[in-house]
Amino acid sequence: MTPALSNDTLSFAFLKEKAHQLRRNMLVQAAGKGQGYLGQGLGLAEFFSVLYFHELKYDPQDPHAENRDRFYMSTGHYSIALWAVLAEIGYIPKDMLPTYGADESPLEMSTIEGRVPGVEMTGGSLGHGLGIAVGAALGLRLKGSQSRVFVETSDGELQEGSTWEAATAAAAFKCDNLVAFLDCNGIQADGMLVVPIEPVADKWRAFGWDVFEIDGNSLEQLVGAMQWARATRGKPKMVVMRTKPGKGIARLEAREQAHFIRVDADEWDLISRELEQENA
Amino acid sequence: MPKGQTLGMGELETVENRPFETAPFAKGAIAANEKRDDIVVLTADLGKYTDVYPFRDRFPDRFYNVGMAEQALVTVAAGLSRTGWTAYCTTYGAFATRRAHDFLAIACAHGGANVKMFAGNPGLTTGYGGTHQAIEDLALMRAVPDMTVIDPCDATEMRQIAEQAGEIDGTVYCRLLRGNVPVVFDPATYKFELGKAKRFGDGADIGFISTGFMTERCLDAARDLARMGVKASVLHCATIKPFDRDGVAEFAASVDKVVTAENHVLIGGLTSVVLDALQEASILKPMLKIGIPDRFIECGSIPYLQNKYGLTAERVRDSVADWLGVRAEAAE
Known part of the structure; x- marks a missing residue:
């Protein structure tokens, strides 16, 4: 059972390279289509690097290994980021990436459980992931399993009432094997967040969670949050991640409408060059 | 027809001219877990009114009450099923199918989650009006792909379905008959069979x-x-x-x-x-x-x-x- 990198051999250079590679994998997908949820994916490259190459326990040979940690990505429309990392760990072939969003490709614009190894839930109808994660946390605890449950949710998703039902349940049942990550990227379908949601950290504390707030594009802070989540006991844990949509490519970071990015055909080379330059 | 009174919450309707059985669902669920040992029962602040307390008392560590939160009820059940458990949920059908419809469809049926929803107050089995009477639940659930839908007749059938539901693949919506339930079918000879009239x-x-x-x-x-x-x-x-x-x-x-x-x-x-x-x-x-x-x-x-x-x-x-x-x- 991995993680590929244990704490003993923690290498930020390695995690940085993985984040870079994840971004490359995302560009390969988006380039085929000229559009997609690229901004969100790029903003989470560091998170996925630290999660899959440092913290999450999984079996590269067996996506269904009984003693794996569970990762639920509630925002199914971030599938571009999940396909990037599942290709990087070998669950899907890398040459499948350009088929993202194409008819009959399993790499759909939103995650569908059962079609791609490593997808633990059907995301996309927002407000599902946290409740499923609470149930999985209870289920693993009932079995006496040491596996943990990780779940990604987003600032926009906090507008869904079901999120708060799940938040209440997690605290009521003291799910301390549950670690949630809140992607605060400030955007939703209609643009910048259309209703105020701050102060998010205080809200989660008020719901009985332990909360840790970080720069979600900082590998060091993400690793620190993982260590914090291992150490604290008794309550469910929320890592509030401030992320930048389009992170890693200046021309995309600057776009206001980063929820669903469209890129002109002649821009792709420029974008790829920018990515390589920024990570040189 | 003489006019009567709406029953108080939890008051049981009397059954006349027919034998009845009390809480057949609980008996079936207990029997199922004695056999399978993989059942977790969840309810949303309606434990008393959906006959689940006998199960809770028999298997206290296999019972969760999530409060008035049908969306959490269904998603938590979906999560339990993803870790190998058979999740029995109870609430009223009106709340299950109206409030939690998206969650039954996507978090459960879409992935074939092993979630069995037992939904009380079907049709005109409650006097609490349009808010509580699930009068269109079968239509809503039948239209969901990969959803099994059952409407039992009596105590015998209710108990048998509660006992067998874990053997049915995927997500099940079953109307729940609670309290004093008439016995119409002879338990010695009647056998519920899924999909068989x-x-x-x-x-x-x-x-x-x-x-x-x-x-x-x-x-x-x-x-x-x-x-x-x-x-x-x-x-x-x-x-x-x-x-x-x-x-x-x-x-x-x-x-x-x-x-x-x-x-x-x-x-x-x-x-x-x-x-x-x-x-x-x-x-x-x-x-x-x-x-x-x-x-x-x-x-x-x-x-x-x-x-x-x-x-x-x-x-x-x-x-x-x-x-x-x-x-x-x-x-x-």
Whole structure:
């Protein structure tokens, strides 16, 4: 059972390279289509690097290994980021990436459980992931399993009432094997967040969670949050991640409408060059 | 029909002229877990009113009450199923199918989650009005892909389904009969089979096709009609999906006239699926449809409401007698 990198051999250079590679994998997908949820994916490259190459326990040979940690990505429309990392760990072939969003490709614009190894839930109808994660946390605890449950949710998703039902349940049942990550990227379908949601950290504390707030594009802070989540006991844990949509490519970071990015055909080379330059 | 009073919350309806069993769902769920040891029961602040406390008392570490939060009820169950458990949920059908519909469809049915929703207060089994009466739940659940839908008739069937639900693949929506539930089927001989309709009697003048507790009423009405010279038989369709299309077509072909009867609106429930099945088999029969009208129903006592909306055995008998032009009084 991995993680590929244990704490003993923690290498930020390695995690940085993985984040870079994840971004490359995302560009390969988006380039085929000229559009997609690229901004969100790029903003989470560091998170996925630290999660899959440092913290999450999984079996590269067996996506269904009984003693794996569970990762639920509630925002199914971030599938571009999940396909990037599942290709990087070998669950899907890398040459499948350009088929993202194409008819009959399993790499759909939103995650569908059962079609791609490593997808633990059907995301996309927002407000599902946290409740499923609470149930999985209870289920693993009932079995006496040491596996943990990780779940990604987003600032926009906090507008869904079901999120708060799940938040209440997690605290009521003291799910301390549950670690949630809140992607605060400030955007939703209609643009910048259309209703105020701050102060998010205080809200989660008020719901009985332990909360840790970080720069979600900082590998060091993400690793620190993982260590914090291992150490604290008794309550469910929320890592509030401030992320930048389009992170890693200046021309995309600057776009206001980063929820669903469209890129002109002649821009792709420029974008790829920018990515390589920024990570040189 | 004398006017009565809406029952207080949790008060049990009395069962007259028929044996009854108390909390058959709990007995079935306990028996299931004694056999399988993989059942977790969840409820949303309706434990007392959905007969789950006997299970909680027997298996305290296999029970969660999430509070008034049907979306959490269903997603938490979906998460439990993803870690290998069979999740039994209870709430009222109105809340399960209206409030938590997206979660039953996407978090459960879409991935084939091993979640079994037992939904109380089906149709006019509560006097609490349109908010609490699940009168269109079968239609809503039947339309969800990969969802199994069941409407049991009595205590015998309720207990058997609770005992067997874990053996049904994927997500199940089953109406829950709670409290003092009449025993219509002999537990020694009746066997619930998923997707299989059961015929009672061989009368060919009238063929009742019914689901849920309407089968009890149709069986009683058929006995009364026999005294009036009308020979009837009853086909009980507990499973609405997958539906026994062949069984229904064969039954309808064997009778002169068909009467459908359901504790549900006449949109999208049993009557609709029967009509689909008969059309596909090119069977056209004179048909009387008995069900709840297309409107929200008021509060009231249960006998009053069931009588007013034609769901009692007497009203079924009279409706059929009127339809046939025979005198209902002959049966008295």
